[in-house]
Amino acid sequence: MENTSIIYGRNSIIEALKSGRRNFNRIMISRSLRPDAKIDLIKEYAANSGIPFVFAEKEQFTKYNEYNHQGVIAFVSPIDYVELENFMANHKENASIVLLDGVEDPHNIGAIIRTCVCAGIDAIMLPSRRGTLVNEIVEKTSAGAINHISVIKVNSPVSALQKLKENNWWVIASDHHSDNNHYDIDFLNMNFVLVMGAEHAGISKSIINLADFRIKIPMLTEFNSLNVSVATGIIIYEYVRQKLTGRRRI
């Protein structure tokens, strides 16, 4: 394959196999690795799908030692990014997107993708020029969640949001200057894009200006410093609460 990604971590590899959405070139496994239930599962999936299984010496793993691979690496096709136009043409009613504006730490991006999948968010949107795209660390920290959600890559988040707004989507920006708390708005009965910014810089001004709603997470002390993946989880799960209880804000 010309363009190959690597996936490491037993769970990430199992999720990628289960999803059926990735093209596996081969799986490389260390000869010195003791088999366990997860390795057996990987072998079984690989055998059923005709994916080559290569036993390798320790030395062949040396160049991947920056990753905590624990003796198993899968070489796969990169994830297929979804075009915004395709997503807009095919989404369900009351759909939801999380847009990360300038979030750089791949561990945070991975954790946010896990949360989005747990919460039934329909897509994650990543700008190609601001922040980090899907890489090995995002794959790993997403624990395979990356295979269960549409990932939309956009060149300009501003024009993507404008396009969405013209098509009956509402833009919700997380902004600590807002007067509204995150539970003050009604997430139901609409398509929404939730925009989360970088931990320090926040969301860019041009996006704040496009927002239909601005919300903040209230702070009970002077110390204003939530991790961005925690903040995203808090807001998304307020949406889940409203959705499951059928209760808007009262």
Added chain:
Amino acid sequence: MENTSIIYGRNSIIEALKSGRRNFNRIMISRSLRPDAKIDLIKEYAANSGIPFVFAEKEQFTKYNEYNHQGVIAFVSPIDYVELENFMANHKENASIVLLDGVEDPHNIGAIIRTCVCAGIDAIMLPSRRGTLVNEIVEKTSAGAINHISVIKVNSPVSALQKLKENNWWVIASDHHSDNNHYDIDFLNMNFVLVMGAEHAGISKSIINLADFRIKIPMLTEFNSLNVSVATGIIIYEYVRQKLTGRRRI
């Protein structure tokens, strides 16, 4: 000092200085570091408190290179853990504790401490034998939040919870086998301990058995895999929502 901790990261050092709760031995700063506003602030605090400021060559930082220190390290007294008995004797009405049962990743512990401080939680409780105590990485990832909350260290979380229960505290355990969602319980008008478990193993059986309430975070897909610091944030902020709106579950 016999027992010295190190703090790295400009924000963590500033928060520790501001808190006035740490005993600084000295601050070591790289000669090749360009001053910036945060370094100036550190210098100012240090000068006002009579803390020695040591300019050091690059080589003196070599042994700290496992940390992302960026040229500034503070040598300080370790944090003062609070005794459970002292905490119980002095807490305010409707107080709250978060107990981490077996959480090992210091990045998660740091992020959870940040969330606890933002949400006005009164104390964090860490078992001395299961999981990780406060170390350099917890200090750093807490972004200084560690200096703004009581940290209770206990040998046995089970006997600590028993003692709390005898003293009018309620135990809430996060347990994905529960029938109750996290927003189904009423966090108000009581002292509570929220117990969060390790990402994979969950909470130990003996603690589940002690719990007055068991709650789960609902999953909207089959993919059940929230990061523990995200999960803690979601539950704690449901408490904040109830507290700020005065609204219990309806």
